[in-house]
Amino acid sequence: MSKLFYLSAAVAALLSHPLAAAASDADLQAIREQIRQLKQSYEQRITQLEQRLAQAEANSHESVPAQEQPAVQAASSSESAFNPAILLVLGGTYGQLKQDPAVPATGFAMSAHPGHSQGFNLGESELGISANIDPDFRGIATLALASAGGVTVENAFVQTSALGNGLNLKFGRYFSGLGYLNEQHAHTWDFVDQPLVYASLWNNQLGEDGVQVKWLAPTDTFIELGAELGRGRGFPGTDRVKNGIGSGVLFAHIGDDIGIEHSLRAGISLHQTRRTDAVSTAVADLPGTPGGVNNSFSGDSRTVGMDFVWKYSPDGNNRHLKVQGEYFQRRESGLLTYDTALANISDRYAATQSGWYLQSVYQFMPHWRSGLRYDRLDPGTASMGALNAGNIISNYGFQPTRTSLMLDYSPSEFSRLRLQLARDNSRQGLPDNQLFVQYIMSLGAHGAHQY
Amino acid sequence: MNKFLFLTLLFISTASHAALNVFACEPEWAALTQLLAGDKASLYTATRALQDPHRVEARPSLIARARRANLLVCTGAGLETAWLPVIVRESGNAAIRPGNSGYFEAARFVQMLEIPARLDRSEGDVHAAGNPHIQTDARNFLPVADALSKRLILLDPANTGYYQQQLTTFNQQWRTAIARWEKQAAPLKGVSIIAQHRGFPYLNNWLGLKQVAELEAKPGMEPSVAHLSQVLNELQQAKMVLRAAYQDERPSAWIAERAHISAVVLPYTVGGTAQASDLYALFDDTINRLLAGLK
Numbered sequence: 172m173s174k175l176f177y178l179s180a181a182v183a184a185l186l187s188h189p190l191a192a193a194a195s196d197a198d199l200q201a202i203r204e205q206i207r208q209l210k211q212s213y214e215q216r217i218t219q220l221e222q223r224l225a226q227a228e229a230n231s232h233e234s235v236p237a238q239e240q241p242a243v244q245a246a247s248s249s250e251s252a253f254n255p256a257i258l259l260v261l262g263g264t265y266g267q268l269k270q271d272p273a274v275p276a277t278g279f280a281m282s283a284h285p286g287h288s289q290g291f292n293l294g295e296s297e298l299g300i301s302a303n304i305d306p307d308f309r310g311i312a313t314l315a316l317a318s319a320g321g322v323t324v325e326n327a328f329v330q331t332s333a334l335g336n337g338l339n340l341k342f343g344r345y346f347s348g349l350g351y352l353n354e355q356h357a358h359t360w361d362f363v364d365q366p367l368v369y370a371s372l373w374n375n376q377l378g379e380d381g382v383q384v385k386w387l388a389p390t391d392t393f394i395e396l397g398a399e400l401g402r403g404r405g406f407p408g409t410d411r412v413k414n415g416i417g418s419g420v421l422f423a424h425i426g427d428d429i430g431i432e433h434s435l436r437a438g439i440s441l442h443q444t445r446r447t448d449a450v451s452t453a454v455a456d457l458p459g460t461p462g463g464v465n466n467s468f469s470g471d472s473r474t475v476g477m478d479f480v481w482k483y484s485p486d487g488n489n490r491h492l493k494v495q496g497e498y499f500q501r502r503e504s505g506l507l508t509y510d511t512a513l514a515n516i517s518d519r520y521a522a523t524q525s526g527w528y529l530q531s532v533y534q535f536m537p538h539w540r541s542g543l544r545y546d547r548l549d550p551g552t553a554s555m556g557a558l559n560a561g562n563i564i565s566n567y568g569f570q571p572t573r574t575s576l577m578l579d580y581s582p583s584e585f586s587r588l589r590l591q592l593a594r595d596n597s598r599q600g601l602p603d604n605q606l607f608v609q610y611i612m613s614l615g616a617h618g619a620h621q622y
Numbered sequence: 623m624n625k626f627l628f629l630t631l632l633f634i635s636t637a638s639h640a641a642l643n644v645f646a647c648e649p650e651w652a653a654l655t656q657l658l659a660g661d662k663a664s665l666y667t668a669t670r671a672l673q674d675p676h677r678v679e680a681r682p683s684l685i686a687r688a689r690r691a692n693l694l695v696c697t698g699a700g701l702e703t704a705w706l707p708v709i710v711r712e713s714g715n716a717a718i719r720p721g722n723s724g725y726f727e728a729a730r731f732v733q734m735l736e737i738p739a740r741l742d743r744s745e746g747d748v749h750a751a752g753n754p755h756i757q758t759d760a761r762n763f764l765p766v767a768d769a770l771s772k773r774l775i776l777l778d779p780a781n782t783g784y785y786q787q788q789l790t791t792f793n794q795q796w797r798t799a800i801a802r803w804e805k806q807a808a809p810l811k812g813v814s815i816i817a818q819h820r821g822f823p824y825l826n827n828w829l830g831l832k833q834v835a836e837l838e839a840k841p842g843m844e845p846s847v848a849h850l851s852q853v854l855n856e857l858q859q860a861k862m863v864l865r866a867a868y869q870d871e872r873p874s875a876w877i878a879e880r881a882h883i884s885a886v887v888l889p890y891t892v893g894g895t896a897q898a899s900d901l902y903a904l905f906d907d908t909i910n911r912l913l914a915g916l917k
Binding site for chain 1: 670679680681682683685686687689690703704705706707708711712713714715716717719721743783843844870
């Protein structure tokens, strides 16, 4: 009301003023604006009053009945009300292998070799805890329950939630965002094991202690760029005890829908680390030392990767097809020490190794899925200094392959039973027929899954 | 100078044409936002009528669209837990985080039904906050529209007058429509029905339908033949079996054939059937289909 008074006073003063005519356009503009605002505010109030009246009228002859009342309101003490979400995954496998699983893929003895377990074993049992810490941060920890006893920290990281502008920052221990499969936890894998290329080049999954920053472009097409700086803890990194950065990762993802039934994501990634005294055991050599020798490598390791996933779900999502593939190529160059126990000969060494897989999973009826995966590795040709030319095998002349067939049944979203058969030709002269039976059960808070 | 002014005005006016980027989780909320915000909002609908809103994947396209959204309009009550949290997180958009003004859950503004007394996964896919399928009772749109309009005003105060006007219009027309639907649906009162999924408590509550059985043994579990046979034995005087358009037609067809009752497909949301082209048509079609099922 006082606003109106001042305004009228101002208008009156203006009109009575001899210089009114000379008042600048800007002043007039300001007054017009004020009058307009006043008018608008009154209009709003009238509309509100009309609304209230209309509502009151309506409520008098119609009120929404609440027939069913909640039986029990969630009663939680103030202490437990803030408990984080807890997910316990119980997983176990039975493995039937004809060959010793400790033998690595031919030509990859100096790479990782997670292998398989035989007989009954506790597979991917893990405990996940997550919650918002405050408006700015969210915390996640995943503890893996090792089958031999003991607990390892798989993930323990903090994620920002209030940066905005498409930025997400993550720090702590996390699975690197490179590739497609790397970030996925074992209980969401479509097969019992990881593809050979992941097993050999990333020891199943690259876990890192470090910082990750991701930025999502403000476009209708999904374009995400990410960078990580880490300790270099996960294979191929060699854990370090000094200042600085041990590994770096860059990745980019692009994704979109095609029509209403297809969706797609593709990506490229780059990983770089400096390896120091990376020891590999039981490596076959040219002289044919029984049981192999121990080698040690120090040098640079650079890996490039490409990944894609395509999903097709006709008219909804009950039945769908997923096709995915990834390719990684690693170039290592540096100094290799042959037979650290006896000969101990060091000379330069360089090798390029690569691998890929292509897999498809089809949900052919509710609860049932089948999958087929083909794996292939290429040990490449190593080049080395003259001192080791007679010791180290430079060309294996063999490309490891494996074909896996999977069938799984999920009675509900929270349980899954799986059968997997594999024809493993990853070790020269040791073809293997493998059979796995697996269960994966989730208890407690079951969060949303990534694409 | 004039040209520059004109261009500036043109820019401002085009910008104000769609001041708000709205990301609607389900088609019914997109339709409601459309009625309340008109051309002041540019709308993106995350799911289609024939998709099961429980089982949507956090696709890259959804994350990209959420990135620039000013407002997320969703059902809530746990309906979108399988995908929405990932989308909000990955979008790097702080405005649409739960608790911020850009996050709107319709279920917060209606009286929830079927809040479980016992939370146990052996009961199937139960929702702790109650049954989330609130859009089957037309009356629920009134409190939601009221709250949504307030949210639009909060985010875009420059258009306050417009939003209030739209809300008034909506309230009047919607109340008239409710009265008409209730009159049309009078013959449905007390009619016994079977539901394929526990998805119609609000509809039953509104129109007085009596649900005598469910085809899913537990919510979210696909009906098995054994359970269907049991339901068939328990059938009393059910007149029809209901399913939402996105659900598999076989279980209800199986029961309908053996029990000699009609199988009724309800659009469930805007776009679920060819007739349900907007929010009004959604309920016109729902009631027409129910009445046709009586015959």
